[in-house]
């Protein structure tokens with residue numbers, strides 16, 4: 209999911225529209241936008257598909273106000289229906305409010321059951337709806353107390369943004385599993401899942417929202433509160449490895465710099481003799497550059513990506529993912545023909561993509577294909593909202609390295625160690641690597 213909010217920005221919807229384009233990589237299943245006008249009226253537009261296909265000029269114009277919130281939706285376990293496209297709008301006698309969230313609660317089922325016992329029923333499968341009910345359940349006059357109380361009930365890897373007609377709250381879980389950054393735009397503010405949204409909006413990066421922090425923005429400026437004494441920097445390693453854009457800085461570490469360093473370390477840990485290094489576009493290119501620099505093997509553009517295709521592991525159905533691989537990548541025959549290729553990829557989830565790319569390169573004339581993965585073997589499920597699949601579907605959950613190599617048809621296969629994965633953040637974070645190691649930063653609750 210990609211979250212974006214602006215406060216005190218004229219034509220908030222236009223600023224959000226541009227910013228959403230730079231978050232499109234975080235989800236292509238749907239997008240939504242809500243603004244408030246001073247009379248407390250909420251204006252919303254949302255749809256399924258890409259940002260450009262959902263928002264026309266007229267629809268942006270129809271969202272007035274200087275405060276607003278927007279999202280792009282990532283395909284996860286909740287159904288791909290309009291109901292599940294955030295932000296969600298809620299009516300309340302104290303004033304309408306809007307909620308959007310990224311990530312996943314590990315105790316969602318328990319919280320939902322408790323609320324259901326109180327007679328509540330739900331319209332969506334979203335954690336944001338749970339949070340909205342928890343905020344209003346306490347019923348105190350003091351809004352920040354209500355929010356702190358609600359956030360102390362939930363657990364997991366999450367960011368939430370809550371908007372009223374004159375205020376925005378941005379909250380990040382106490383383990384810092386999801387990224388959330390604050391920027392300055394003119395006299396106003398921007399909150400974004402990734403700092404890469406700031407550039408296109410003309411905003412300047414200020415700082416990351418701290419783990420366990422509630423940042424409140426209103427006409428008094430910024431105020432910071434905490435809902436937890438815990439403050440850890442367990443950023444999702446997959447953000448650095450695959451999900452985030454290379455021009456984003458997350459918790460003090462630039463994503464491109466991280467990937468390049470991982471590529472350098474990957475060569476030191478898994479060297480191989482070859483003629484060219486080829487990265488799988490786009491998210492593996494920085495790691496491939498690092499591998500090439502460290503090894504002295506020239507980097508070549510052996511694969512070209514067709515733009516405007518969704519990411520394959522974000523597509524919800526296996527059959528769609530398989531078709532997607534063929535449609536989205538083309539080998540450059542004249543570059544790979546007769547060459548021993550080191551194919552650098554950021555990660556292997558199910559192995560579908562790797563198997564097809566190795567075949568594409570062989571069909572284009574590569575004499576050897578050595579696959580090097582700039583992350584450790586993925587063996588466990590993510591409980592924090594990243595659709596890394598069930599253990600049965602993961603290539604490496606029950607395979608040895610040799611069996612995994614055989615399954616993708618490569619001449620050799622090598623993975624980055626968990627130690628190097630952590631070290632590639634240059635000490636900025638102790639990333640969550642639970643899908644590689646099985647060590648989850650939070651408690652897991654029984655279903």
Ligand code: SF4
Nearest residue numbers: 444445590594640643
């Ligand atoms: S389990 Fe994996 S995908 Fe999930 S938050 Fe941790 S590192 Fe990211």
